[in-house]
Amino acid sequence: MKSVYIKTKIYSGENSLKRLEKFKNTDICVVCDQFLVKNGSVKGLLSFINDSNNVSVFDEVIPDPPLNVIGKGVALIKKNNPSIVIAYGGGSAIDTAKGIIYFAKQQNFIDKVNFIAIPTTSGTGSEVTSATVVTDTETKTKHIIFDDVMLPDEAILDANLTVSVPADITANTGIDVLTHAIEAYVAKDANVYSDALAEKAVELVIESLVQCYKQGNDIAARKKMHEASNLAGMAFNIAGLGINHSIAHQLGGRFHIPHGLANSILVNIVIDYNCEDHEILKKYAKLVYKTGMVEKAQSDEFAVEVLKTYIKTLTKIMNMPQNLKECGVDKNEFDNVKSIIAENALKDGCTQANRREITKFGMERLIQLVY
Structure with missing residues (x-):
């Protein structure tokens, strides 16, 4: 027996931040980074919170959340x-x-705490998932934690918050959305519910990501990407992810590569690995057919090649590095730690969700290909 649990209540669209006006006479803690404080964005958020509330702001968030900051x-x-x-x-x-x-x-x-997530980028889908990724700065290792206690009670989706996101971050986070949907679609625990969410997420990415990259103030495109991120998050919270994320977590922890960029470098390599199992190849092909990239009359192999070509073309249009070398990673450092990266990726919680099993040797072989 399997269960599908979607807990988070979603407030989306115009004026969705008005949801915060409902809270009165309580203690509220806002978690954010200093950039959002300095640029006035947090002040705008606080304008929706009634003065009767006691509000504290924890503004020490930094990329790749380290354990000491969480402490x-x-x-x-x-x-x-x-x-x-x-x-x-x-x-x-x-x-x-x-x-x-x-x-x-x-x-x-x-x-008991009412946990509300308000994303300002369209990427992680973290506002609807029970997972978090934390970094041990001493070992330069990322750890993923799964627990429903972290599943937000509410998510507020306001695409206006994403309009000012720079083009390079739009690209990285957008590919993260696409990778979430693709990995969830072929994950071990995928089902009809996660498939439907992933298919719609990919459809929305196809319709809107390039436009968001080229015309960041296109609110209609931004809304679609925000929804795509949300749907992909729901999909992988049900189905799981896979080795694309297992390796990406370690590349980010070791070399400080943005997570979405690490995913983009890996995705076609991981597709090739998984497609050595013909049943998984058929599932990738089904996603291609369902999202209208290819007519069903074409072969499954052709459909997967179209998917890979689309991803590669998309990353090039958005001027994303294609490998670790282009990210500025030193070859000697890479060679010295690739075995450790493989070992840590094998232990990553996402690995067990990958439909095709992998050994440490297999991990090393894939990691070698990304340089």
Whole structure:
């Protein structure tokens, strides 16, 4: 027996931030980064929160959320004991808030908390998932944690918050959405519900990502990408991901490569690996047919080649590096740590969701191909 659990209540569209006006006479903690404080974005968010509330702001979020930063957030939660936690920002802000809630609950510092996620980028889908990725800065290793205690109670989707996202970040986060949908579609626990969500996410990416990259102020395209991110997040929260993410987590932790960019470098290599199993190849092909890239009359092999060509073309249109060398990774450093990367990727929680099994030797072979 399998269960499909979608907990998060979603507020989407114009004026969705008005949801925050409903809260009165309570303690609220906002988790964000300093950039959103300095550019006035947090001030805009706070304008929707009634003055009767007691609001604290934890603004120490940084990319690849490290455990020491999460620890500082846990200390603040213990001190203030908020009834509402708002994660405001990109994936790092939401992952940090999740980490804070997870460890605070483990230590019994908080009991019940209303967790609200407000993404300002269209990428991670973290606002509807029960996973977080944290970084051990000493070992330069990323760890993924899965627990429903981190699943947001509410998500507020306002595409206007994404209009100012720079083109390069739009590209990275957009490919992250696409990778989420593709991996969820062929993951071990995929089912009709996750498939439907993933198919629609890919369809929306095809319709809107390049436009978002070229014309960042196109609010209609931004709305589609925001929805695509959300749908892909739901898809992989049900189905899981795979080795694309397992390796990407380690490349990010080791070389500080943005997560979506790491995914983009890996995706076609992982597709090739998985397609050595013909049943998985057929599933990739089904996604291509369902999203209208190819007519069903074509062969499954042809459909998968079209998918790979689309991904490669998309990344080139958006001027994304195609390998680790183009990302500025030193070859000697890469050679020295590739075995460690493979070992850590094998332990990553996403690996067990990959439909085709892989050994450490197989991981090393794939990792070698990304340089």
